[in-house]
Amino acid sequence: xxxxxxxxxxxxxxGHGDPIxxxxxxxGETFARQVNPPHVHRRFQALTLDNDSDVDEAINVAHRAFRxxxxxxxxxxxxxxxxxxxxxxxxxxxxxxIPLEVRQTGRAxxxxxxxxxxxxxxxxxxxxxxxTEERPVLPTSxxxxxxxERVPLGVVVQITPFNHPLLIAVKKLAPALAAGNSxxxxxxxxxxxxxxxxxxxxxxxxxxxxxFNVLPGLGPVTGKALVSxxxxxxxxxxxxTVAGRAIGAIAGGNLARYTAELGGKAPLVVFAxxxxxxxxxxxxxxxxxxxxxxxxxxxxxxxHEDVLPDLVSRLKQKCESITRRIGSPTNPASSMGPLISxxxxxxxxxxxxxxxxxxESAQLLCGGHRMSGASALDGADxxxxxxxxxxxILLQSIGSSVARPVLWTEEAFGPVIVLxxxxxxxxxxxxxxxxxxxxGAGIWTEDLSxxxxxxxxxxxxxxxxxxxxxxxxSSPWGGATSGSGVGSENGIDAYHAYTTTRSIIIxxxxxxxxxxxDDWFKEGAxxxxxx
Numbered sequence: 001x002x003x004x005x006x007x008x009x010x011x012x013x014x015g016h017g018d019p020i021x022x023x024x025x026x027x028g029e030t031f032a033r034q035v036n037p038p039h040v041h042r043r044f045q046a047l048t049l050d051n052d053s054d055v056d057e058a059i060n061v062a063h064r065a066f067r068x069x070x071x072x073x074x075x076x077x078x079x080x081x082x083x084x085x086x087x088x089x090x091x092x093x094x095x096x097x098i099p100l101e102v103r104q105t106g107r108a109x110x111x112x113x114x115x116x117x118x119x120x121x122x123x124x125x126x127x128x129x130x131x132t133e134e135r136p137v138l139p140t141s142x143x144x145x146x147x148x149e150r151v152p153l154g155v156v157v158q159i160t161p162f163n164h165p166l167l168i169a170v171k172k173l174a175p176a177l178a179a180g181n182s183x184x185x186x187x188x189x190x191x192x193x194x195x196x197x198x199x200x201x202x203x204x205x206x207x208x209x210x211x212f213n214v215l216p217g218l219g220p221v222t223g224k225a226l227v228s229x230x231x232x233x234x235x236x237x238x239x240x241t242v243a244g245r246a247i248g249a250i251a252g253g254n255l256a257r258y259t260a261e262l263g264g265k266a267p268l269v270v271f272a273x274x275x276x277x278x279x280x281x282x283x284x285x286x287x288x289x290x291x292x293x294x295x296x297x298x299x300x301x302x303x304h305e306d307v308l309p310d311l312v313s314r315l316k317q318k319c320e321s322i323t324r325r326i327g328s329p330t331n332p333a334s335s336m337g338p339l340i341s342x343x344x345x346x347x348x349x350x351x352x353x354x355x356x357x358x359x360e361s362a363q364l365l366c367g368g369h370r371m372s373g374a375s376a377l378d379g380a381d382x383x384x385x386x387x388x389x390x391x392x393i394l395l396q397s398i399g400s401s402v403a404r405p406v407l408w409t410e411e412a413f414g415p416v417i418v419l420x421x422x423x424x425x426x427x428x429x430x431x432x433x434x435x436x437x438x439x440g441a442g443i444w445t446e447d448l449s450x451x452x453x454x455x456x457x458x459x460x461x462x463x464x465x466x467x468x469x470x471x472x473x474s475s476p477w478g479g480a481t482s483g484s485g486v487g488s489e490n491g492i493d494a495y496h497a498y499t500t501t502r503s504i505i506i507x508x509x510x511x512x513x514x515x516x517x518d519d520w521f522k523e524g525a526x527x528x529x530x531x
Contacts, residue, residue, distance in 0.1 A: 169198065264411060367389040
């Protein structure tokens with residue numbers, strides 16, 4: 001079967017490394033073809049893994065495109081028009097992108113049919129930001145006119161994870177391209193296919209050749225080579241904390257800009273005055289969407305002791321309902337898909353097993369075992385994939401002197417949550433902040449004063465009240481602590497992070513005034529300007 005190639009300089013390009021196989025996590029099979037728009041078929045059994053020579057070529061292609069000014073110096077209105085066209089073309093390609101996104105991630109199609117169409121908002125938002133951008137005029141003293149311009153950085157490398165391939169790629173691409181940079185994108189080796197298909201879409205939209213390039217590959221090989229390249233002026237990564245710190249050290253050594261969205265261990269606090277039905281729905285969505293494989297997954301559920309028994313009863317019913325409706329991800333009625341890989345499944349099983357090995361402190365409420373056999377929903381053979389059900393574990397006690405289970409501190413990246421009781425607001429805040437991560441957090445209460453009071457005390461870059469996972473191009477998305485990263489995505493700040501400022505100062509004094517006041521070395525004693 002034809003190998004699916006890299007995307008470099010506006011066309012498919014052959015790599016020179018060993019192949020990377022793309023697996024369907026719902027079946028465990030390496031799949032052989034993907035159907036593009038009607039009557040066009042492209043087949044791929046494996047993706048070529050680029051080596052350092054391919055990396056160097058892609059970076060140099062991107063650098064030459066940047067230096068040419070064909071995109072970097074294009075008028076803002078022209079770049080905005082291209083981004084708007086990219087949004088329109090993305091909509092046209094949804095019938096091919098969504099099934100492919102489902103197949104490579106294992107995400108339920110109902111999730112992808114909601115998520116993928118929303119991506120056009122990022123292209124449109126940054127197109128609008130370009131059209132409405134104002135240039136500051138600074139209050140410089142004297143007859144000087146001083147204004148600032150935003151100019152692109154150059155070649156930027158973006159590294160994206162497996163869980164939201166298109167979403168996270170577009171979140172990074174839109175501000176980077178709006179600013180005028182050239183981009184080399186390295187998607188996860190587990191889910192690279194839809195990111196590669198962004199190449200033809202952006203080319204048709206009007207992005208010049210060389211400005212957008214895609215190099216699938218392994219992080220320790222391709223990723224390291226990319227972020228180490230001396231021509232790279234910014235690195236933007238979404239991934240794990242350990243990898244993020246390693247990448248940051250390399251980028252820092254090259255004095256490149258760095259943005260990172262890393263780990264999470266989000267708390268979700270349910271107060272006594274919460275609507276419990278709404279809170280349980282919120283827990284289920286925040287915890288089990290994408291099979292729990294999100295950086296803001298609500299994994300530590302902190303519940304007021306007065307409502308804990310009632311909430312546990314309702315949550316168990318919700319988990320059982322979700323489990324009954326797990327089937328093939330292509331089934332619109334399927335509630336949840338598999339984990340991404342056998343390795344991820346093994347990690348989740350190990351963390352759950354370790355926690356439940358202490359029955360005196362942990363009680364299994366639901367789930368807890370890999371799914372197998374025929375799906376009750378559609379008969380799909382769950383044994384072939386990496387299916388794991390919604391799993392909830394109740395911690396019997398979590399006082400200050402009680403040892404915390406690993407699941408309380410370590411990111412499982414699966415549909416697994418732990419519940420813990422609290423008695424006071426102070427205790428709830430203490431438990432919520434008991435983490436090295438500070439990316440997302442949730443609060444459920446119908447007490448408005450309490451919502452304002454507590455949201456200001458939780459150490460998190462994002463705090464949702466009576467909702468979860470809300471994400472908009474205008475709303476910053478980033479961590480409040482080092483474990484969750486550096487900088488943020490979304491909003492005008494993300495656009496600014498892909499630029500540097502150029503300060504332009506014009507002296508508009510007359511020639512006579514300048515001769516009288518600016519001749520520093522003229523003969524004779526006189527007051528002259530300095531600075």
